[in-house]
Amino acid sequence: AQSVTQPDIHITVSEGASLELRCNYSYGATPYLFWYVQSPGQGLQLLLKYFSGDTLVQGIKGFEAEFKRSQSSFNLRKPSVHWSDAAEYFCAVALTGGGNKLTFGTGTQLKVEL
Amino acid sequence: EAGVAQSPRYKIIEKRQSVAFWCNPISGHATLYWYQQILGQGPKLLIQFQNNGVVDDSQLPKDRFSAERLKGVDSTLKIQPAKLEDSAVYLCASSPDAAQQYFGPGTRLTVT
Numbered sequence: 001a002q003s004v005t006q007p008d009i010h011i012t013v014s015e016g017a018s019l020e021l022r023c024n025y026s027y028g029a030t031p032y033l034f035w036y037v038q039s040p041g042q043g044l045q046l047l048l049k050y051f052s053g054d055t056l057v058q059g060i061k062g063f064e065a066e067f068k069r070s071q072s073s074f075n076l077r078k079p080s081v082h083w084s085d086a087a088e089y090f091c092a093v094a095l096t097g098g099g100n101k102l103t104f105g106t107g108t109q110l111k112v113e114l
Numbered sequence: 115e116a117g118v119a120q121s122p123r124y125k126i127i128e129k130r131q132s133v134a135f136w137c138n139p140i141s142g143h144a145t146l147y148w149y150q151q152i153l154g155q156g157p158k159l160l161i162q163f164q165n166n167g168v169v170d171d172s173q174l175p176k177d178r179f180s181a182e183r184l185k186g187v188d189s190t191l192k193i194q195p196a197k198l199e200d201s202a203v204y205l206c207a208s209s210p211d212a213a214q215q216y217f218g219p220g221t222r223l224t225v226t
Contacts, residue, residue, distance in 0.1 A: 004156075036217075041219065042219055043117075043118070043205060043207075043217035043218050043219045043220055044157070044205070044207075044217040045217070046214055046215075049214065090156050090157075092156070100162075101147075101159050101162060101170055102157070102159065102215065103159075104156025104157050104158070105156050106154070106155055106156050107154075107155075107156055
């Protein structure tokens with residue numbers, strides 16, 4: 001069965017510092033890959049997605065992610081974090097596109113220090 | 115464009131009681147999903163509808179959970195009877211195609 005691992009439960013960074021959130025997946029083929037953000041009391045918002053092609057994908061709010069097939073990873077990055085980025089971030093995979101069953105990681109809680 | 119609507123936003127019930135959640139997807143979206151998000155975990159798919167037909171309900175605890183999507187638009191998710199371990203946020207999402215799911219704000223259920 002496919003699985004998603006987010007090894008960091010909590011991460012704290014200073015405002016203006018760079019950020020990298022890790023995501024590894026386990027699946028026989030390359031799945032479709034997603035990063036979602038969830039603010040308190042809110043639903044999940046899609047940051048970016050990878051289906052195929054260029055392995056560096058750009059998303060909203062200045063986020064980007066890089067797909068590395070050899071490492072089965074899809075890490076999320078941001079060059080300079082803003083206080084408003086404090087939230088929980090979820091990596092997810094799907095077999096045949098985002099319109100089908102998503103399997104989520106356990107999430108990484110990001111805290112931003114001013 | 116209006117987003118996915120869910121109600122109620124919060125619900126507190128005692129164990130063995132029943133509860134129902136309602137979801138109104140984005141207009142025109144054929145696919146609708148219910149996810150359960152337990153505190154500290156990622157969302158887990160409970161059931162997926164395509165129009166008013168069930169595509170995947172393999173992780174729905176059918177002895178106590180039920181869901182329907184009459185007329186292929188709104189959907190309700192019911193729990194009867196509730197257990198303490200059902201305390202979670204229940205997320206509804208909808209999708210127009212295979213590209214992306216749009217999530218509602220969720221219903222936070224507390225079972226005491």
